[in-house]
Every structure is written in structure tokens, then in C-alpha cells.
Amino acid sequence: MTKKVLILGAGAAGSVVANKLAREFRREIAQDRVEITMLDRSEVFVNQGGFTFIPFGLYTPEDIIRPRRELISPRVKGVFGTEGEIKSVDLANREVKTKTDRSYSYDYLVIATGCVADVEGVPGLASDLNTFYVSLEYSFKLRTLVQGLKKGRVVISVARMPIPCPGAPGKFAILLDSYLRYFRGEEVRKNVDITFLWPMEPIGPAAYDDAASQVFKEQGIKVRRSFKLAEVDSANKEVIAESGEKEKYDLLITIPPHRSIQALQDSGLTDSTGWVPADKNTLQYSGSAGRYDEVYVLGDTGPVEVVKTGIGAHYQSLVVSQNLANDLHGNGIKESYMGELGCPFIGSIYTPATRGKAYIPTWTYNSPPDPFTATKLGWFLYRMYYYIFWDAGIKGLM
Ligand SMILES: Cc1cc2nc3c(=O)[nH]c(=O)nc-3n(C[C@H](O)[C@H](O)[C@H](O)COP(=O)(O)OP(=O)(O)OC[C@H]3O[C@@H](n4cnc5c(N)ncnc54)[C@H](O)[C@@H]3O)c2cc1C
Known part of the structure; x- marks a missing residue:
């Protein structure tokens, strides 16, 4: 049979x-x-x-x-x-x-x-949805907005957990800072305020939180934690948290809830x-x-x-x-998944002025990631990972 x-x-x-x-x-x-x-x-x-x-x-x-x-x-x-x-x-x-x-x-x-993204899960979000989480088309739409940025308040809001790759929103904030600072010039970066709204207290496990918090601080990215997105009021250009707190924006970039x-x-x-x-x-x-x-x-x-x-x-x-x-x-043997995972971290983009910094911290259910420093080698490995993915990753060769 x-x-x-x-x-x-x-x-x-x-x-x-x-x-x-x-x-x-x-x-x-x-x-x-x-x-x-x-x-x-x-x-x-x-x-x-x-x-x-x-x-x-x-x-x-x-x-x-x-x-x-x-x-x-x-x-x-x-x-x-x-x-x-x-x-x-x-x-x-x-x-x-x-x-x-x-x-x-x-x-x-x-x-x-x-x-899938649950855009309807946040009242008002559909009327002002700019995101890199939904599709390639949305990422390209965001690209046009990012390239046209000259000044104003950019708010990156993560609605609630869980989402795929919880590290990606923070990476995006750091890439945006690097892009504005090194490609568009310090003057543009000075005129753009970046605020990161995160629905929990820590940004991932302690080592991840430490690394992200440090880069956010050094690069002048403002962070508001435990900001669980409840509503988008696009008419008044503000986001409202479950706690009632508000944040004004000129450009809102949202990571919608998922299901x-x-x-x-x-x-x-x-x-x-x-x-x-x-x-x-x-x-x-x-x-x-x-x-x-x-x-x-x-x-x-x-x-x-x-x-x-x-x-x-x-x-x-x-x-x-x-x-x-x-x-x-039919051999009766069982292997266990012990929570092994990796979530890439980016410290800065590769530009003529900066050599790029990244790291792929890994952890399991019982062992959080060790403290780490993003490196130039990490940046190249992370970039390469996207190509290895096709020929080795997806083929199940590693
Ligand atoms: C913006 C973003 C950045 C990310 N960055 C990283 C990163 O840097 N590193 C990392 O490790 N992970 C990252 N991830 C997460 C990673 O992409 C996901 O964790 C991974 O794709 C999950 O694999 P999956 O097979 O469960 O789901 P998917 O890869 O999404 O595959 C699900 C499949 O199911 C199919 N499907 C859905 N509904 C149906 C249906 N009704 N009938 C038939 N087929 C259906 C879909 O077409 C799809 O092919 C990122 C995710 C996002 C959104």
C-alpha cells in the first residue's frame, strides 16, 4: 500500500x-x-x-x-x-x-x-497602510515614500505580537536611519524624526534588546515600548494605543497584526x-x-x-x-524541536562611510542568546544568506 x-x-x-x-x-x-x-x-x-x-x-x-x-x-x-x-x-x-x-x-x-496580515484587526489601519510586511507591491510603495522623505515624523508601529520575524521592524528602523544619514545626507536625517512603537517592554530576549536599544540610542531613534496599537486616526494623522496614549505622524509605517x-x-x-x-x-x-x-x-x-x-x-x-x-x-524514534531559531540583527547598512554591521543571534526554548556585537562579517553573511537560501536552504541541504 x-x-x-x-x-x-x-x-x-x-x-x-x-x-x-x-x-x-x-x-x-x-x-x-x-x-x-x-x-x-x-x-x-x-x-x-x-x-x-x-x-x-x-x-x-x-x-x-x-x-x-x-x-x-x-x-x-x-x-x-x-x-x-x-x-x-x-x-x-x-x-x-x-x-x-x-x-x-x-x-x-x-x-x-x-x-497572513490582519489589517482589519486595527480600526482605521486600512485607510493609511504603508508597510513592508504584506507583499512585494507594498514594499515598493514604501520605497517610493522613503525615497521622497525630506522631513517630518516617521512612526514605525508594530501593532501586536506574534508576527513573523519579530526582529524585522527594528532592522527596518535602523536601515531607515542609515539610509537617510548616509545616502541622503545628515541634513535630511536631522529633519526626519524616527519613532519606533513596540507593543512589549523588551525588544526580544535580553541580549537582543540590549543590542537594539544601544543602536537606537546612538542613532537617535526614539522608542516607545508597550505601545499596543488600538486605532489609526488617519484624518488627524495619529495612532492611538490600547492605553489611550497617542503619537502624531507624517508618515506611518505599520506592521499589522497577523493570524x-x-x-x-x-x-x-x-x-x-x-x-x-x-x-x-x-x-x-x-x-x-x-x-x-x-x-x-x-x-x-x-x-x-x-x-x-x-x-x-x-x-x-x-x-x-x-x-x-x-x-x-516505523522505527518508533522521535526527535524533539527544542526551540532552535535565529533572528538576524542589523547595526548599520553598508555604505561608503560605514562597513555594514549585522549578526544572527540564535537561541532555544531554554537558552537565550549570549550578548553579541554586530560585525562586518555578520553583514556579509546575512546578505549572502538570501542567496544560499535558494540553493541550499530550501533544498534541505543544510
Ligand atoms: C518582512 C519580513 C521579514 C522577515 N525577515 C526574516 C529574516 O530576516 N529572517 C528570518 O529567519 N525570517 C524572516 N521572516 C520570517 C519568514 O519569512 C517566515 O518565518 C517564514 O517564511 C515562515 O515559513 P512558513 O513556511 O511557515 O510560511 P511561508 O513561507 O509564508 O509559506 C506559507 C505558504 O503557504 C501558502 N498558503 C497560504 N494559504 C494557502 C492556502 N489557502 N492554500 C494553499 N497554500 C496556501 C503560501 O502561498 C505560502 O507559500 C520575515 C518575514 C517578513 C514578513
Whole structure:
């Protein structure tokens, strides 16, 4: 009998699982003993990590977009585009339906459908949405606004947690400062006030908070912490926090709240937080819909308490693909995800005047990152990571 693995979502997490399994089970696939099917609503992979850099011209669409067919092993039955759009997931009957009303059954299911911005989650936000978090188009729109900046108050507001890559908003603020200061000139930078609104007290774990706070202070980026965005009043050009505090702006850049995709919510798979619950070590589904050991949940769609980054999603996909291989071999071995993740930090952009500084701090559930210093080598490694991503990362070779 053919064992069927069905993977929902061909993003940073799902692609690695598909490619690793396709390699491990190449013989079984050729003999029809294992079948790997993958559904995704889009035919192209857009590396969202690049969105942060688009407004500053540091990456182009050619750098961050690839056709999925080039990334996924031909041994995987990939259904990409309209035919691959998931409508519902029925765990009790092991059935996934697409919008085009095709049904897929499975022995093992991988849920890796990422998350979406919930712009409507903040009243008024839709009427003044400038962001690098939603799409490439929005990042380009922001690029035009950033390039036209001459003076005024720029407010960067992170509505609430969790969001994918919680480090990206701070990186954006630092890149904006560097861009204005070194590309547009000190005079322009002096006339632009940058304020960073953050919904919690610390900006990440202590070492991350220390590094970000220091750069913000040195570069004159104002920070207001515990500012949970409740409303955008675009007529008066001000943002209002849950506490009632207000902040005026000339240009508002917002990181909207995020949630898991509608199809999973409609299928009753999410918990009260709006995310898909799973055991944080085995990543197997365990929630209101029951406990399903044959269902793995990973990446941005996963439990609210698991930090959402592409590097974390990568580590999770290594554990999930190994455990799926163990399940298929029937050897009873289980590997644990221990919360391994990385969240890149930027200290300054690379310019003729500054050599660029960055670092990729890593941590786990039980061990926070050590204190670190952003370095020039870190800057080059982080920039390179976007290219290694296609040939080694997504292919599951590292
Ligand atoms: C602005 C920004 C900057 C970031 N910077 C970094 C960084 O520097 N470093 C880092 O590690 N991480 C970064 N991240 C986070 C990283 O991009 C995510 O954590 C990672 O992509 C999560 O992988 P995933 O597979 O869970 O989701 P995704 O990569 O989003 O993949 C989900 C897939 O599911 C598909 N899908 C969704 N709904 C459906 C449906 N109904 N039917 C079929 N398919 C569907 C989508 O098309 C998509 O291909 C950043 C994110 C953003 C937004």
C-alpha cells in the first residue's frame, strides 16, 4: 500500500520537508510505496525576508522570487496555483479539500501554510497602510515614500505580537536611519524624526534588546515600548494605543497584526489565540479538534508561543522531516524541536562611510542568546544568506 504524505504550503517550512523526504524516500517513491503531494496557492516562492530591504534598494524582485517548480524535487507531486488553494482540512476524516473541490487523503499531514496580515484587526489601519510586511507591491510603495522623505515624523508601529520575524521592524528602523544619514545626507536625517512603537517592554530576549536599544540610542531613534496599537486616526494623522496614549505622524509605517489562514480557522483547527496548536517539542497537532499524531504543524502557522522566523521554521522542518521519515520507517524514534531559531540583527547598512554591521543571534526554548556585537562579517553573511537560501536552504541541504 502506498503511504501518502500531504504537505500544505510550499513556503520556507513545507518546501524543506518535501525536498528532504523526496531525497530520503527516492526508491520508495519510484516503487509507488511512498507518495508526497504538496499544495500551494501560488506558483512562485517569494522570500518575504527580502521585503525589509526593498525600500532601500538592497534586493530586487529577481533576488527574492523563484518559480516553485525550480525549488521542489520532481519526485514531489506539486499542485501549485489555483488548483492548489486549500479550502478545508478535516483531521477526523483525513481529508483536505481545495477551492476547486478536489479532495486529497493522507496518512501523514504537514500543515505549513504560514500566516497572513490582519489589517482589519486595527480600526482605521486600512485607510493609511504603508508597510513592508504584506507583499512585494507594498514594499515598493514604501520605497517610493522613503525615497521622497525630506522631513517630518516617521512612526514605525508594530501593532501586536506574534508576527513573523519579530526582529524585522527594528532592522527596518535602523536601515531607515542609515539610509537617510548616509545616502541622503545628515541634513535630511536631522529633519526626519524616527519613532519606533513596540507593543512589549523588551525588544526580544535580553541580549537582543540590549543590542537594539544601544543602536537606537546612538542613532537617535526614539522608542516607545508597550505601545499596543488600538486605532489609526488617519484624518488627524495619529495612532492611538490600547492605553489611550497617542503619537502624531507624517508618515506611518505599520506592521499589522497577523493570524493563521482563513481555511484553517474555518476548519476549526485554530485555538482562541487564532493560531494552530501543537506540542511545542514534537510539533504534532494537539488542540480543540483533538490530538492527531499523524499531523505536524510548523512554521509561522504554529502555536502562539513558538517564535516565528524563517530560521526557526527551517530548524522545525528538519525535525519534522526526520520524524516523518521515522514514522514511515516505523522505527518508533522521535526527535524533539527544542526551540532552535535565529533572528538576524542589523547595526548599520553598508555604505561608503560605514562597513555594514549585522549578526544572527540564535537561541532555544531554554537558552537565550549570549550578548553579541554586530560585525562586518555578520553583514556579509546575512546578505549572502538570501542567496544560499535558494540553493541550499530550501533544498534541505543544510
Ligand atoms: C518582512 C519580513 C521579514 C522577515 N525577515 C526574516 C529574516 O530576516 N529572517 C528570518 O529567519 N525570517 C524572516 N521572516 C520570517 C519568514 O519569512 C517566515 O518565518 C517564514 O517564511 C515562515 O515559513 P512558513 O513556511 O511557515 O510560511 P511561508 O513561507 O509564508 O509559506 C506559507 C505558504 O503557504 C501558502 N498558503 C497560504 N494559504 C494557502 C492556502 N489557502 N492554500 C494553499 N497554500 C496556501 C503560501 O502561498 C505560502 O507559500 C520575515 C518575514 C517578513 C514578513
